[in-house]
Amino acid sequence: MIENIDRFFTKRFLIVKKGEEMFLKDEDKKFVREKLSEMSDKVKIVFFTQQLECSFCKETHQLLEELTGLSDKLSLETYNFQIDKKIAEEYGVNKIPAVVLLRKDGTDTGIKFYGIPSGYEFSSLLEDIIDTANEDHGFSGDILKDIESIDKPIHIQVFITPTCPYCPSAVRTAHRLALANKNITADMVETTEFPYLSQKYSIRGVPKSVINEKWSLEGAVPEQMFLEKINESLK
Numbered sequence: 001m002i003e004n005i006d007r008f009f010t011k012r013f014l015i016v017k018k019g020e021e022m023f024l025k026d027e028d029k030k031f032v033r034e035k036l037s038e039m040s041d042k043v044k045i046v047f048f049t050q051q052l053e054c055s056f057c058k059e060t061h062q063l064l065e066e067l068t069g070l071s072d073k074l075s076l077e078t079y080n081f082q083i084d085k086k087i088a089e090e091y092g093v094n095k096i097p098a099v100v101l102l103r104k105d106g107t108d109t110g111i112k113f114y115g116i117p118s119g120y121e122f123s124s125l126l127e128d129i130i131d132t133a134n135e136d137h138g139f140s141g142d143i144l145k146d147i148e149s150i151d152k153p154i155h156i157q158v159f160i161t162p163t164c165p166y167c168p169s170a171v172r173t174a175h176r177l178a179l180a181n182k183n184i185t186a187d188m189v190e191t192t193e194f195p196y197l198s199q200k201y202s203i204r205g206v207p208k209s210v211i212n213e214k215w216s217l218e219g220a221v222p223e224q225m226f227l228e229k230i231n232e233s234l235k
Helices: 013-018 026-036 057-068 085-090 121-134 141-148 167-180 195-200 223-234
Strands: 043-049 074-080 098-102 108-114 154-160 184-190 208-211 215-218
Touching: 026 121, 043 057, 043 121, 057 074, 098 121, 108 121, 108 167, 121 167, 121 184, 141 167, 141 223, 154 167, 154 195, 154 223, 167 184, 167 223, 208 223, 215 223
Parallel strands: 043 074, 108 184, 154 184
Antiparallel strands: 043 098, 098 108, 154 208, 208 215
């Protein structure tokens, strides 16, 4: 987890007030650049946006441009959600703003961020990038064997808010599961940007993780409990 995370948009209103200003201050850029130096290989960020009817698309784009400018191992590819519909479909993107992480060979990690990865979720984005670059999901032993044995599609949606200090743990577990098994896809969903989804899945508190539409977990639960719920959804 990133230290001094309160610098990174912990308050959502700061994003709105900043307007055209740079999101990352010089001292923050230095810290992020040092974190990104842990990358052993390249990672491509694919971003889907549009000019109208998209909360925080502009701000998310600016944030990603600043971020990718801090490492020559990071690149940014931007698409218009309406014009580039086929590309969006290829990556399974169905709402915006959307961020997708690709491995060095261009394959999809299954990791997505829907909504601006601000506040505490900026740390999730950074750590996901480093894990992707290093091909390191962090699982081992029996739990890894159980994860690798999953042979059916699993879709995880983790609902968060930027000011929730417990949400990154749930997001990171879901994203690491996606890195460990190609049958798993995992989305961070910023609750306030997608109110219709919050209503659909009865989001009353965060983090809440929804698995294959019908099963759910509340809170930042241990990895084993997360995996048990996934296995339950497969029965």
